[in-house]
Amino acid sequence: xxxxxxxxxxxxxxxxxxxxxxxxxxxxxxxxxxxxxxxxxxxxxxxxxxxxxxxxxxxxxxxxxxxxxxxxxxxxxxxxxxxxxxxxxxxxxxxxxxxxxxxxxxxxxxxxxxxxxxxxxxxxxxxxxxxxxxxxxxxxxxxxxxxxxxxxxxxxxxxxxxxxxxxxxxxxxxxxxxxxxxxxxxxxxxxxxxxxxxxxxxxxxxxxxxxxxxxxxxxxxxxxxxxxxxxxxxxxxxxxxxxxxxxxxxxxxxxxxxxxxxxxxxxxxxxxxxxxxxxxxxxxxxxxxxxxxxxxxxxxxxxxxxxxxxxxxxxxxxxxxxxxxxxxxxxxxxxxx
Amino acid sequence: xxxxxxxxxxxxxxxxxxxxxxxxxxxxxxxxxxxxxxxxxxxxxxxxxxxxxxxxxxxxxxxxxxxxxxxxxxxxxxxxxxxxxxxxxxxxxxxxxxxxxxxxxxxxxxxxxxxxxxxxxxxxxxxxxxxxxxxxxxxxxxxxxxxxxxxxxxxxxxxxxxxxxxxxxxxxxxxxxxxxxxxxxxxxxxxxxxxxxxxxxxxxxxxxxxxxxxxxxxxxxxxxxxxxxxxxxxxxxxxxxxxxxxxxxxxxxxxxxxxxxxxxxxxxxxxxxxxxxxxxxxxxxxxxxxxxxxxxxxxxxxxxxxxxxxxxxxxxxxxxxxxxxxxxxxxxxxxxx
DNA sequence: TTGTAGGCGTTATCAA
DNA sequence: TTGATAACGCCTACAA
Numbered sequence: 118x119x120x121x122x123x124x125x126x127x128x129x130x131x132x133x134x135x136x137x138x139x140x141x142x143x144x145x146x147x148x149x150x151x152x153x154x155x156x157x158x159x160x161x162x163x164x165x166x167x168x169x170x171x172x173x174x175x176x177x178x179x180x181x182x183x184x185x186x187x188x189x190x191x192x193x194x195x196x197x198x199x200x201x202x203x204x205x206x207x208x209x210x211x212x213x214x215x216x217x218x219x220x221x222x223x224x225x226x227x228x229x230x231x232x233x234x235x236x237x238x239x240x241x242x243x244x245x246x247x248x249x250x251x252x253x254x255x256x257x258x259x260x261x262x263x264x265x266x267x268x269x270x271x272x273x274x275x276x277x278x279x280x281x282x283x284x285x286x287x288x289x290x291x292x293x294x295x296x297x298x299x300x301x302x303x304x305x306x307x308x309x310x311x312x313x314x315x316x317x318x319x320x321x322x323x324x325x326x327x328x329x330x331x332x333x334x335x336x337x338x339x340x341x342x343x344x345x346x347x348x349x350x351x352x353x354x355x356x357x358x359x360x361x362x363x364x365x366x367x368x369x370x371x372x373x374x375x376x377x378x379x380x381x382x383x384x385x386x387x388x389x390x391x392x393x394x395x396x397x398x399x400x401x402x403x404x405x406x407x408x409x410x411x412x413x414x415x416x417x418x419x420x421x422x423x424x425x426x427x428x429x430x431x432x433x434x435x436x437x438x439x440x441x442x443x444x445x446x447x448x449x450x451x452x453x454x
Numbered sequence: 455x456x457x458x459x460x461x462x463x464x465x466x467x468x469x470x471x472x473x474x475x476x477x478x479x480x481x482x483x484x485x486x487x488x489x490x491x492x493x494x495x496x497x498x499x500x501x502x503x504x505x506x507x508x509x510x511x512x513x514x515x516x517x518x519x520x521x522x523x524x525x526x527x528x529x530x531x532x533x534x535x536x537x538x539x540x541x542x543x544x545x546x547x548x549x550x551x552x553x554x555x556x557x558x559x560x561x562x563x564x565x566x567x568x569x570x571x572x573x574x575x576x577x578x579x580x581x582x583x584x585x586x587x588x589x590x591x592x593x594x595x596x597x598x599x600x601x602x603x604x605x606x607x608x609x610x611x612x613x614x615x616x617x618x619x620x621x622x623x624x625x626x627x628x629x630x631x632x633x634x635x636x637x638x639x640x641x642x643x644x645x646x647x648x649x650x651x652x653x654x655x656x657x658x659x660x661x662x663x664x665x666x667x668x669x670x671x672x673x674x675x676x677x678x679x680x681x682x683x684x685x686x687x688x689x690x691x692x693x694x695x696x697x698x699x700x701x702x703x704x705x706x707x708x709x710x711x712x713x714x715x716x717x718x719x720x721x722x723x724x725x726x727x728x729x730x731x732x733x734x735x736x737x738x739x740x741x742x743x744x745x746x747x748x749x750x751x752x753x754x755x756x757x758x759x760x761x762x763x764x765x766x767x768x769x770x771x772x773x774x775x776x777x778x779x780x781x782x783x784x785x786x787x788x789x790x791x
Numbered sequence: 792t793t794g795t796a797g798g799c800g801t802t803a804t805c806a807a
Numbered sequence: 808t809t810g811a812t813a814a815c816g817c818c819t820a821c822a823a
Contacts, residue, residue, distance in 0.1 A: 119672075122823090123516075125518065125575075125754075127799095127800060127801090128800070128801070129800080136693055137809085137810090138809070138810045138811075139800090139801085139811095140803090140808085140810060140811080140812095141809065141810075142801095143800095143801065143803090144808090144809090147819075150678070150810060151809090152808070152809085153808060153809085155639075156808080156809085170569070170572050170573060171573055171800095171801080172573060172575060172799095172800055172801065173573040173574055173575075173796095173801090174511060174514050174515050174520070174575055174800075174801080175798090175799080175800040175801030175802075176514060176800090176801060176802065176815095177511050177801095177815090178511050178515065178799095178800090178801080178802095178814090178815040178816065178817090179801070179802055179803080179814075179815050180802085180815090181461075181462065185510070185554075185574075188555070192542050193536050193537075193539070194533075194734060196531075196533065196535075197537075199530050199531075199533075199536050200685060203530050203531070205555055206555055206556070206557040207557055210556075210557075210567070214558075215554055215570065215571075215574065216555045217522075217552055217553065217554060217555075218525070218543055218553040218554075218555040218556065219539055219543070219553075220543040220544055221548075230547070232507070233552065235505060236508055236509065236510035237510055237522075237552065238462075238509060238510075238511055239513070244798080246808075253780075254802085341734070341738055345739065370738060370740075371738075374738060374739035375739075375741075376742055378739055380806060397531060397678070398738075401678055401707060401708075401711060402682065402711035402712075402715055403707075403710075403711055403740035403741065404740065405661050424820085464817085465816070465817065466817095474793080474794090475793070475794045475795080476794090476795095476816090476817080477793075477794065477795080478794080478818095480792065480816095480817065480818060481792095481793090483816095488792060488793090489792070490792060490793085492792080493793085508816095508817080509815095509816060509817070510817095511815090511816075511817085512799075512816045512817035512818075513816090513817065513818070514799095515798090515799045515800065515801090515815095515816090515817080515818095516798080516799050516817070516818055516819085517799090517818090518799085639816095659817080693812080710822060723805090735809080743821085764820085773812090774801085786808090
């Protein structure tokens with residue numbers, strides 16, 4: 118037994134020092150407890166002297182609620198998810214909730230990770246996984262605690278999803294390209310399993326109207342490299358677009374670089390190009406990317422609202438699916454800004 | 455009392471169903487406990503039928519150890535820190551440790567956040583705060599649990615710091631510029647409080663030798679915008695460098711864009727330019743940035759090694775300060791790659 | 792190998 | 808307003 122094992126100061130220690138009962142100490146640290154101001158002060162002084170810090174663990178045992186929320190993230194290589202995480206952590210803190218962070222590579226990791234988290238009696242799960250397989254849905258639904266997703270298609274009595282209005286944004290993108298006189302549009306999609314990407318593509322096609330017949334569709338995996346490669350391949354095949362909508366900003370940046378390097382095409386002079394997410398790098402001068410802002414603050418706010426409701430005492434399973442409008446941010450790549 | 459309040463399945467429930475004592479259930483789920491294989495199997499079956507999941511909270515009460523590590527991050531706008539966080543979370547998981555994430559804006563937030571975390575009886579704190587003020591050091595040192603920092607200067611019996619060899623990298627950067635025939639070097643520093651940046655600058659100056667007399671020093675705040683602005687200002691003042699070392703990749707990207715847009719200067723033709731961190735965006739074609747890779751994996755590995763030692767039963771305060779060599783990654787901005 | 796019983800540090804209930 | 812006492816769910820001697 119080394120120095121680490123010095124027993125932390127408990128309420129009993131404080132009680133002894135302050136000459137009161139242990140329950141009095143508990144009351145001194147509780148908001149809505151009736152205690153004489155003098156007693157409380159005496160206790161707080163004793164507590165400060167001893168360096169006492171209330172232990173939350175026993176309260177968790179009694180209440181069955183830990184005040185912790187499991188936050189499951191996938192690849193953080195996309196700055197959009199990082200930003201979402203950042204805001205989420207702050208918003209949860211403001212609600213007095215702690216974040217138990219889990220990073221997940223595949224469904225297997227998810228299962229074992231959730232298992233672990235359940236041992237800690239987390240109150241809810243928030244996930245920003247772009248991808249929702251059936252296995253994931255099953256795992257999350259089985260938890261029987263509130264689950265909140267971003268841009269997913271998962272459903273179930275305990276599952277809520279906060280989405281950006283992907284389809285509407287796709288329509289707006291199409292209209293913008295049409296306005297700019299685009300006649301050879303290209304759609305750079307994300308992975309098929311990314312439902313947000315699918316919705317963006319659907320909206321884009323719908324918005325193109327008659328022009329949709331000429332639409333060239335490419336597919337990437339939401340990374341910069343995949344955008345670069347997809348466009349390089351397209352150029353090699355002799356396709357030279359004059360307008361392009363990319364399912365996210367990372368791919369859009371790759372597309373811009375490929376257009377310039379492999380095709381000598383510049384945005385917006387030769388190609389009117391749009392992305393999605395409004396990541397910081399899109400605003401960097403080398404890209405100056407027109408894009409859609411999902412409104413991370415509003416997404417997170419909606420998520421936390423649902424969470425608050427779901428965690429209300431006596432609330433049953435909560436399932437809501439708010440949709441948040443994405444806002445066009447015009448910069449140079451579309452000839453705006 | 456709504457649906458959420460259905461009492462979770464406990465070991466007593468399982469015991470009843472399996473027709474054994476509660477302690478038998480506890481043993482069935484514990485590694486090094488003597489239990490008859492048949493009994494264990496019977497119990498596991500009953501547990502599966504009931505959907506029992508061992509509750510870790512009581513064990514925390516008994517042992518005083520939660521298996522949770524507080525991870526404190528500052529701005530996640532720098533992808534380098536994101537990558538470090540990502541690796542860290544994975545590595546801690548592999549050690550059976552959970553991550554309680556805290557996002558901190560200022561010393562005040564830190565204090566209250568640490569207070570909260572202590573209530574959860576976290577076993578240690580890992581922080582990737584770029585900035586270590588005296589207040590932060592005091593707050594962390596007062597915890598009396600192991601604290602591990604990245605690239606900090608914090609000291610104390612409970613505090614360890616894992617650093618990249620910032621000074622040595624600075625020397626290497628200077629030598630590389632000299633080799634490339636640079637005669638008008640520029641150093642773009644980060645904030646003064648960033649000790650890693652200071653060390654990089656010291657090494658750079660030392661490595662320049664006689665050339666150091668002509669060194670132009672700029673200061674940014676580690677963001678893209680600050681790099682862009684600092685270089686724009688420099689160009690306005692008529693300074694036209696032929697070599698540049700930037701304290702991090704974000705500023706380096708800003709510098710490259712400013713050199714091109716505001717000065718018509720290209721890298722590497724006109725300016726040999728280096729960054730630090732090896733963030734993914736540096737590899738994007740628009741930047742093709744030569745940089746130093748801190749070796750996140752090795753940094754994290756070192757941190758976890760220290761942590762494992764510090765969390766060994768009976769270990770006293772552990773304080774180590776390993777330094778990890780940063781590796782030059784040559785790409786186009788220095789004329790290499 | 793198995794069961795019984797005590798205790799971990801709080802909060803909540805009840806009596807004083 | 809206070810203090811004594813019973814939980815909370817599991818782990819761990821100790822006894823059988």
